[in-house]
Amino acid sequence: MNIGRFIIICLLAVKSYASTNYYPEGSTNTQGMYSPMKMVFYQLPQSLNPTHCWLVEHLLIVQAISQSLIRIDEKGRFQGDLATRWHIEDGKKYTFYLDKNATFHDGTPLTAKDVALSISQHFYPNTKSIVKRYLKEAFGDAPLFNNNILSNLKIIDKNTLQVNLENPFPPFLKVLAMGNFSVYKTVNDKLVFSGPMIPAPYTDKETNLSGWELTHRDSKEKNKILVLHSSSFQQTYSLLKSNKIQLMLGFSVSDVLDENLSNGLRISKINSLATSHMYYNTKQTLFTNKAFREDFGRFIQGEAKKHSNMLTKFSPYFLPKGVLSYNYYNSHQYTSIDKTQLLKKWGSQITGKRIKIVLMKRAFSSEFVSSLKNELESIGLSIDLVLCNDQELMHYLKNPDYDIIGGRFMAGFSDPEGFLNSISEESPLRYGVYSTKWISDEIDSKRPFNSSKERTEAYDSVISKYEENWGSIPLFRFYVPIIHAKDIKLPNSEFRFVAEIWKISHDK
Missing domain, CATH: 3.90.76.10 (Dipeptide-binding Protein; Domain 1)
Incomplete structure (x- = not known):
């Protein structure tokens, strides 16, 4: 989702989350000059029920207050x-x-x-x-x-x-x-958890923002963490600059990259199981032709490659590296198509046409979006560009009034099955309009698998087949940005999907 599982966000996963900062063993949690430690998330869950959570911000809170049977440690x-x-x-x-x-x-x-x-x-x-x-x-x-x-x-x-x-x-x-x-369990309609922190609804008087107060269950830990909500980048950044909060996460890649950071602040990127791709509505006349979708997609990929950056890194694979086998990634032959080639082959179908492109603002850099729009207009297309927030994106996912839609999707774990929600016809987080039932049918026909290798080969085959039909345009590996005070140390999340926010500390 993406929001999905989609989720906006933050400290993430099994060969999938690698922070540029590390939490040293033995350092104390949330201690020092920040008491309580204040963080602002772009989105917070309305309910802490784990079944209602689908964004990374949601899971950051849930994992702080609850426990699961097992976890993944800092060494994977x-x-x-x-x-x-x-x-x-x-x-x-x-x-x-x-x-x-x-x-x-x-x-x-x-x-x-x-x-x-x-x-x-x-x-x-x-x-x-x-x-x-x-x-x-x-x-x-x-x-x-x-x-x-x-x-x-x-x-x-x-x-x-x-x-x-x-x-x-x-x-x-x-x-x-x-x-x-x-x-968790429910007592008198109230959720009760067992994790290291105890949650309570909270409104912070200093910032006038609402969210959750997380109190350490361990009585020796007197400090609290306030996880607050704001969808305004400028408001939140102003609070960070004035030291009224210590960390902000989940905000737009464009806003983060376009801002000149004040002294005392830094960006940490978190390696996530996230992609920022575009997806076709194949019911629209212009995109019913598979050959055209491929050439048009390769043209857009060529533009994306020019705008690879620290938070959206060009990656022309539907699945991030490390999820499928080496054979899957090595078999990809990336070849872009330039403007002249595209017009020579498809100029008569392109010129004078109008297409609607809907993009999740937080998923792409403004530089890439602006450049892509200019390039598409230069080949004779009229572009209706809609930049939307997460809620607006959900509307378009349910009501596909577009030719192309683009956004971020975060998988729940480092397995191909974790990414199929982004294109499954049964998923509420489905991007694009392209028949994909055959994918699950083909996988189901090969079950049960006799080995992990056999299972991986099956997914290699079916995902490669999907890519050959160009239902989507693979573009970027997405890295979640966190802006924070320089003296904040983030926990190492190199091997985990969601790192432990209660271990965020002040570097004294």
Whole structure:
């Protein structure tokens, strides 16, 4: 989404998140001159229910206040969170042994039943979860329930949970490490979590911004973190310059790159599982022809390559490097088409035509957008350009009144399945209008896979086939910008999808 999973945002993932700053082991959290530590996010979740979260900002909050069975540490290794250990049999039976001392914020014990219910709620018929499809391969198309718990989940005792997959699913542990699969319970219509910080709605008098107050559960930590919301770059940047906040994240690439940073501030880029691509509406007459889509796409790619920058790096692959095999990326032969070549072949179809291009403002640099518009007009096209915010983009995703749409999409984990929500006909975050049901049909026809290699090869094949049909125009690998005070140290998130914001510290 992107917003998607899409999400705007911030400190991210398994070969997918690499911050330019590092959080040293042993340094104290949020201490020093900033008490409380104040951060402003471009978007905050309306609800902290993990099934309602789809942006990275959302998951940053959820992961600060909750726990999942496992997490990924700063060296990219799986580590226990609620589970102290686990056992895997035949690639399909996972047994998790929970920390017997785990408790919710209200002091009540956290049990295997709580974990089972939290996982199961992603699959309820009325779920708002966007990650349900990630486990389709593991649990099947139509999972069954017993007392609101997936039949695939077996509670051995209060501290032991067994998960029985329909088919081996190699990235299963990666999925469980996502913030979406955090554990919670509901008491009197109120969500209760178990993570390192306790949330409460908050309005900050100094900035007049609302958001969440996060209080350390550990009584030894007296400092708090205020995560506030503003959609105004200039307002937020003014607060940062005056030291009323210490960090801002999730704002437009254009705004960040176009701003001359004041002394005492810096930009940190976070390597994410995110792309900024464009997608065709193939029901529009001009883009029904696959050969034209390819040439037009390669023309746009040529312009994108000229405007590669620190936050949007040119990458002509539908999936970011590292998600599929080397063969997939090595087989790509990038070849751009210039203006003369395009007009010679398609000039009669282009000249005098009007097309509508809708772009998520936060996903592309203003320099690229302006240059692209000029280049397209120079070949005889009239361009209706719409730059929209996230909410406006959602309107266009649901009502495809455009010829081309472009935006950012963030996958939940480093697996090809994590990216298919951006083009799946079943997804609320679907970009473009191009038939893709055949993708899931072809993958399903090859299941169950006998090995991880066989599974990767299947996705290599089907994604390559999709790219050959040019339903989209792969353009950029997206890096999330954070502007912050120079004396703020960010946690290392090189190997994690969402880093731990409670470890942000003041470099004394």
